[in-house]
Amino acid sequence: MNITAVIADDEPALAEDLRRRLARLWPELQVTGLAHDGEAALAAIRESSPAVVFLDIRMPGLTGLEVAGELPGTCHLVFVTAYDQYAVEAFERAAADYLLKPVKDDRLAETVRRLRRRMDGGEAPGEMTALLERVEALTRPAAPLQWIRASVGESVELVPVDEVRYFTADAKYTSVVTADREYLIRKPIKALEAELDGQRFWRIHRGTIVNAAAVASVSRNFRGRYVIRLKGDGATLTVSRSYAERFRQM
Missing domain, CATH: 2.40.50.1020 (LytTr DNA-binding domain)
Incomplete structure (x- = not known):
């Protein structure tokens, strides 16, 4: 059975690269939408009701966190982020699935294994509200953009x-x-x-x-x-x- 996914990243080249790499690692995964801003991501998710969403944190319009807050409870969420190591530690503490840009092959493979294990075991996605509150608080920029x-x-x-x-x-x-x-x-x-x-x-x-x-x-x-x-x-x-x-x- 095919499993569906939406990839949302404000860099089209990075979104397409992630789609190609996922196709090699997870042939059963069908990417039903590529979105490059928050509004388009939300529209694609509502249209196809994917099982998995790969979501960039920073996008035009709605942020990735704002989009995540609108996800149905059936979506497994993976954040894609360019944040530094301190923010990565925050994701770890918040128990959030994430991929750090540039996405490394071993990290992507581990994420795919974890998602497949959860879905094969019938595990439901985690509770979203508390998770998003923790991630938003921990990843709030502390210094101006460099x-x-x-x-x-x-x-x-x-x-x-x-x-x-x-x-x-x-x-x-x-x-x-x-x-x-x-x-x-x-x-x-x-x-x-x-x-x-x-x-x-x-x-x-x-x-x-x-x-x-x-x-x-x-x-x-x-x-x-x-x-x-x-x-x-x-x-x-x-x-x-x-x-x-x-x-x-x-």
């Missing part, structure tokens, strides 16, 4: 936030602009702002966050709007009236 994970082809690059000149919103995506190149990540700018150091990264527009260290000067244009000139190439960014107060005090 790295940006950006997909480039089939690989993922880690971009230090110190190298980012500014971020701009692009629908459900965010453009990450450094001195050398531009990346596109699957994270809304609002969610990204919550993870950045507000003393170093300034919101200057509903769709723009600038790195204060990249600012060369601030002036007013003929319309009285503040204009930021960046170091290096002298590129300019206009400050919206809603975010002008910071610059009036300079």
